[in-house]
Amino acid sequence: MGTPLLTVEDLSISFPGDGAHRVTVVDRVGFSISAGETLALVGESGCGKSMSALAIMRLVPKPGRIEPGARIAFEGRDLLTLPVPEMRSVRGARIGMIFQEPMTSLNPVTTVGSQVSEAIELHANISGEAARNRVLELFSLVGIPDPKSRYAAYPHQLSGGLKQRVMIAMAMAMRPKLLIADEPTTALDATIRAQILELLRDLSAKTGTAVLLITHDFGVVNEVADRVAVMYAGRIVEEGTRVELLGAPRHPYTQGLLRSIPKPEARGKRLEEIKGAVPRPGHWPQGCRFHPRCSSAFAPCATEEPARTVVSATQSARCHLVAKVVGEARP
Amino acid sequence: MTVLSADALLEIRDLKTWFPIRTGVLKRVSGHVRAVDGVDLTIFPGETLALVGESGCGKTTVGRAILRLLEPTGGNVWFRGQNLTGLSLEAFHPYRRQIQVVMQDPGSALDPRHTVRDCIAEGMDAFEIGAGYEDRTRRVAELMGKVSLDPETMWRYPHEFSGGQRQRICIARALALDPALLICDEATSALDVSIQAQILNLLADLQAERRLTYLFITHDLGTVRYFATRVAVMYLGRIVETGPTERIFTDPRHPYTKALLASIPSLDPARRSTRPVALGDVPSPERPPPGCHYHPRCSVRLESCASVDPPVIAFADGVCRCVLAAK
Amino acid sequence: MHWVSNIIVVLLAVGGVWVARYAASDRYWRESAIQLWRRRRLALVVIGIYVFVAILDSIAWVDPASEANALTSGKPRTVIDRIFAPEAFKEASYSAPLASVSFYGNQPLVHPGKHLLGTDLLGRDVVYRTLKGARVALLIGGLTSLVVIPIALLFGVSAGYWGKRIDDGVFFAMTVLASVPSLLLLIALIMALGKGTVQVCVALGVTGWVHFCRIARGETLKLREADYVAAARALGVSDVNIIRRHILPNIAHLIIITFALTFTGLVLSETILSYLGIGLDGSWGQMIDQARNELSRTPIIWWNLAGASAALFTLVLAVNTIADAMRDIIDPRTRREV
Numbered sequence: 001m002g003t004p005l006l007t008v009e010d011l012s013i014s015f016p017g018d019g020a021h022r023v024t025v026v027d028r029v030g031f032s033i034s035a036g037e038t039l040a041l042v043g044e045s046g047c048g049k050s051m052s053a054l055a056i057m058r059l060v061p062k063p064g065r066i067e068p069g070a071r072i073a074f075e076g077r078d079l080l081t082l083p084v085p086e087m088r089s090v091r092g093a094r095i096g097m098i099f100q101e102p103m104t105s106l107n108p109v110t111t112v113g114s115q116v117s118e119a120i121e122l123h124a125n126i127s128g129e130a131a132r133n134r135v136l137e138l139f140s141l142v143g144i145p146d147p148k149s150r151y152a153a154y155p156h157q158l159s160g161g162l163k164q165r166v167m168i169a170m171a172m173a174m175r176p177k178l179l180i181a182d183e184p185t186t187a188l189d190a191t192i193r194a195q196i197l198e199l200l201r202d203l204s205a206k207t208g209t210a211v212l213l214i215t216h217d218f219g220v221v222n223e224v225a226d227r228v229a230v231m232y233a234g235r236i237v238e239e240g241t242r243v244e245l246l247g248a249p250r251h252p253y254t255q256g257l258l259r260s261i262p263k264p265e266a267r268g269k270r271l272e273e274i275k276g277a278v279p280r281p282g283h284w285p286q287g288c289r290f291h292p293r294c295s296s297a298f299a300p301c302a303t304e305e306p307a308r309t310v311v312s313a314t315q316s317a318r319c320h321l322v323a324k325v326v327g328e329a330r331p
Numbered sequence: 332m333t334v335l336s337a338d339a340l341l342e343i344r345d346l347k348t349w350f351p352i353r354t355g356v357l358k359r360v361s362g363h364v365r366a367v368d369g370v371d372l373t374i375f376p377g378e379t380l381a382l383v384g385e386s387g388c389g390k391t392t393v394g395r396a397i398l399r400l401l402e403p404t405g406g407n408v409w410f411r412g413q414n415l416t417g418l419s420l421e422a423f424h425p426y427r428r429q430i431q432v433v434m435q436d437p438g439s440a441l442d443p444r445h446t447v448r449d450c451i452a453e454g455m456d457a458f459e460i461g462a463g464y465e466d467r468t469r470r471v472a473e474l475m476g477k478v479s480l481d482p483e484t485m486w487r488y489p490h491e492f493s494g495g496q497r498q499r500i501c502i503a504r505a506l507a508l509d510p511a512l513l514i515c516d517e518a519t520s521a522l523d524v525s526i527q528a529q530i531l532n533l534l535a536d537l538q539a540e541r542r543l544t545y546l547f548i549t550h551d552l553g554t555v556r557y558f559a560t561r562v563a564v565m566y567l568g569r570i571v572e573t574g575p576t577e578r579i580f581t582d583p584r585h586p587y588t589k590a591l592l593a594s595i596p597s598l599d600p601a602r603r604s605t606r607p608v609a610l611g612d613v614p615s616p617e618r619p620p621p622g623c624h625y626h627p628r629c630s631v632r633l634e635s636c637a638s639v640d641p642p643v644i645a646f647a648d649g650v651c652r653c654v655l656a657a658k
Numbered sequence: 659m660h661w662v663s664n665i666i667v668v669l670l671a672v673g674g675v676w677v678a679r680y681a682a683s684d685r686y687w688r689e690s691a692i693q694l695w696r697r698r699r700l701a702l703v704v705i706g707i708y709v710f711v712a713i714l715d716s717i718a719w720v721d722p723a724s725e726a727n728a729l730t731s732g733k734p735r736t737v738i739d740r741i742f743a744p745e746a747f748k749e750a751s752y753s754a755p756l757a758s759v760s761f762y763g764n765q766p767l768v769h770p771g772k773h774l775l776g777t778d779l780l781g782r783d784v785v786y787r788t789l790k791g792a793r794v795a796l797l798i799g800g801l802t803s804l805v806v807i808p809i810a811l812l813f814g815v816s817a818g819y820w821g822k823r824i825d826d827g828v829f830f831a832m833t834v835l836a837s838v839p840s841l842l843l844l845i846a847l848i849m850a851l852g853k854g855t856v857q858v859c860v861a862l863g864v865t866g867w868v869h870f871c872r873i874a875r876g877e878t879l880k881l882r883e884a885d886y887v888a889a890a891r892a893l894g895v896s897d898v899n900i901i902r903r904h905i906l907p908n909i910a911h912l913i914i915i916t917f918a919l920t921f922t923g924l925v926l927s928e929t930i931l932s933y934l935g936i937g938l939d940g941s942w943g944q945m946i947d948q949a950r951n952e953l954s955r956t957p958i959i960w961w962n963l964a965g966a967s968a969a970l971f972t973l974v975l976a977v978n979t980i981a982d983a984m985r986d987i988i989d990p991r992t993r994r995e996v
Contacts, residue, residue: 044523044524044525045494159612159613159615160386161612161613162612189385189386189550189613190385190550190552190594191385191590191591191594191613192385192612192613193594193596194593194596197596216523216524217524217596218524218598219553219596219597219598220596222596222597222598222599222600222603223596223603243600243601246598246599246600247600247601256525257524257525258598260524260525260527260528261524261528261553261598262528262531262554263553263556263557263598264556264557264577266557267556267557270532270535271528271531271532271557273525273528273529273532274525274528275529277495277496277526278493278523278525395888398892400888400891424894427893427894428894431892432889432892434885434888434889439884439885440885440886440889441886441889442890442903442904442907442908444686444907444908453893453895453903454893454894454895456895457893457894457895457896457899458894488685501889504889504893508893508894
């Protein structure tokens with residue numbers, strides 16, 4: 001396969017807390033994405049997934065800080081050491097990003113066409129008629145019906161689904177190699193969500209763009225992702241292919257999450273719940289961060305943080321129980 | 332034609348809430364946003380009726396109209412056989428004890444300046460339930476226990492609790508009045524997946540224990556299939572189909588219901604869902620398409636659908652508002 | 659009339675204690691007060707000094723006949739009066755700060771080297787007059803605000819909560835008042851009501867309530883749509899109780915900040931009124947007004963102006979600094995969660 005398109009290593013992000021010490025919200029996270037593949041970063045609110053994505057673009061809001069020791073290699077270059085003007089050319093041209101709320105991401109006082117065109121003119125050396133044609137091409141690519149008339153529309157005249165398509169068009173304008181999508185369908189209706197997910201799948205196949213998809217919804221994961229990484233309390237606790245993770249998850253948290261999703265077969269019975277609540281940054285338990293809520297916790301869980309156990313060529317989990325099972329299975 | 336079901340807890344006939352659109356200098360009424368446009372619903376005691384639909388369909392407005400948080404423009408609402416329509420707010424007041432609500436965002440549904448005890452006791456204060464401050468505090472402690480919250484924490488403020496715990500506080504607050512009907516307006520939509528399961532379990536337990544009836548307003552079909560006894564599907568202010576949950580999911584009649592079900596992403600890694608069945612976008616309720624509201628997006632529409640209002644076809648187990656259902 | 663101000667001092671003291679006890683019992687206010695003390699200690703101390711001086715100048719009593727002397731018999735004298743004994747502590751006319759001779763004519767002074775800021779046209783000690791001005795300033799700023807704010811609240815919250823006719827009426831009144839240049843309206847009112855403390859306060863009040871009323875109305879409109887207000891209505895809470903329990907506490911931060919800003923605005927407005935000759939007697943504005951003539955003389959007589967301006971500037975600066983800090987501390991949106 002060659003070197004991955006994006007490799008994140010040892011990414012830690014901290015924010016100021018009460019007093020002198022800082023609170024870690026993302027803790028030594030590492031993952032990689034190959035060209036053309038879609039990686040879903042899954043977790044509940046507060047696990048640090050959005051912050052990790054922002055770190056790739058170096059858009060972590062102040063007073064947050066990426067701790068030294070982190071490395072984000074994109075197309076062979078370490079993004080964290082790039083000078084700002086170069087980073088700016090990477091952002092938007094080589095890596096595109098779309099956010100959850102299309103309503104607030106678009107400027108309400110200019111037409112959507114001119115906003116996308118502005119993004120193009122910023123990075124490419126074309127303007128005027130050529131830029132406009134490029135925009136219309138993009139609108140067709142993302143499935144916006146009647147692109148010519150939509151070019152002159154203002155954001156408030158468009159529905160949520162159309163706005164999100166405009167955002168995707170803007171992000172794809174320079175044919176980036178990587179598209180970061182932060183909860184792109186959470187704010188959309190069910191029928192529109194299906195359309196946007198299909199769009200993301202098709203776009204990735206057609207243009208070869210890799211996608212980093214941040215979400216909390218496993219249904220979305222199943223629709224779009226090739227590989228999945230599950231985050232909990234700032235760490236990646238399990239990763240694997242879509243089939244592995246949804247069909248045979250190894251980490252108790254992933255298992256618990258999938259079991260707690262209401263399914264028709266569970267009708268009339270209590271849903272399996274994970275007792276307790278996600279610990280807030282700064283209040284993470286000792287040892288394995290999930291252990292107070294884990295029904296399979298045993299001796300080492302309360303004191304030692306589990307190391308990464310490789311389960312197969314593509315699947316790994318950070319869990320003492322998995323380590324024990326895998327260790328016993330080996331002759 | 333109004334047919335009142337003898338044993339219904341809540342019955343709604345032809346409910347309308349139209350919001351006037353005022354334009355021009357003189358603020359003339361140029362039209363109406365028909366948020367709820369002739370809705371019929373019947374809820375039986377002890378059941379969970381799910382009211383599903385996408386944004387703009389009017390389901391939340393139905394809930395608010397029942398609670399008289401906004402005034403219906405037309406139609407009738409009966410509760411236990413009593414006609415609530417046209418009652419003044421003072422006359423409606425006693426019914427508020429029987430019909431309560433849990434809202435979507437527990438963060439904004441609790442006044443940040445009130446302690447949890449005061450939040451939960453608020454309804455009791457309004458209806459003078461209990462023998463005084465101490466008695467109400469005792470009841471608050473009991474209720475908190477019922478929703479699995481530590482009563483010792485009643486003196487804290489909402490922001491010190493997690494999202495799931497805040498929703499439990501809201502549920503305790505609603506239960507304090509011992510209602511017969513609880514309207515859950517997207518009560519689990521803003522919660523994380525693992526917390527949703529906890530809250531759904533809690534709601535199921537409470538329903539069994541107190542013989543509660545739920546009107547479960549949501550857009551999350553996965554939860555509906557697990558939790559609801561009957562389903563009513565709304566689109567642009569109208570009910571397009573009703574029926575028992577299993578039948579709706581296995582054998583939907585209305586094209587919109589089919590499209591909605593097709594858009595649920597599956598969790599089975601062996602199966603990705605087929606292409607989406609509903610085309611285009613959800614129209615805005617200000618300008619609903621003529622004839623059948625769904626016809627522009629419908630894959631099986633007829634010529635007549637663009638001009639003729641679809642009839643409501645009644646079946647043994649529900650209704651369907653589609654010309655094709657009669658076949 | 660001195661017993662009126664004595665009673666007011668007692669009432670203020672009682673009211674102050676009551677507010678302090680309420681604030682101490684409520685965690686939100688207690689923490690806000692502690693934060694404020696940590697961040698703006700100096701400003702709070704400065705204001706404390708001003709309040710102390712003003713109170714000293716409000717407590718007055720008449721000497722019994724046996725102790726009276728010819729100069730002071732029968733007139734109520736405040737604590738400040740008694741400290742400074744202005745009837746005796748004066749000169750013939752101007753004298754420079756800490757001088758031993760008079761400004762014009764170089765005549766020896768009655769109290770050489772004792773006047774820290776010199777004396778004015780009538781030979782009165784400038785420090786004494788500056789201190790007396792504190793009471794006037796706090797009266798204008800504080801008392802008027804205490805009257806203006808509840809009225810503005812009443813109209814603003816009613817208009818915002820119930821809307822429709824009430825809103826139309828209040829909005830109409832607000833717009834009319836805001837359309838008249840406030841200075842002209844002030845002048846007209848004072849000319850109609852006559853000069854005097856109460857009259858000036860009333861006039862300032864009439865022109866001052868609109869600003870806060872608008873803010874209160876806007877905030878109420880917003881709060882009315884809050885989920886917890888809808889929940890309260892669903893729970894059967896009456897409108898009045900909703901306003902009392904949900905709306906007012908959530909605009910309390912606005913009230914306090916507005917009080918601070920209105921206070922300074924009023925004090926400065928009075929200065930302008932004095933410039934037009936219709937301000938209050940003994941105020942700093944009056945001193946500044948008198949300084950107009952003094953500045954054009956050679957050599958310049960500056961100490962009258964210096965005393966009044968310094969006092970005015972310091973008070974306004976202290977209050978504004980505290981208002982700024984309070985805005986961050988008590989606005990529930992910018993508070994850091996505990």
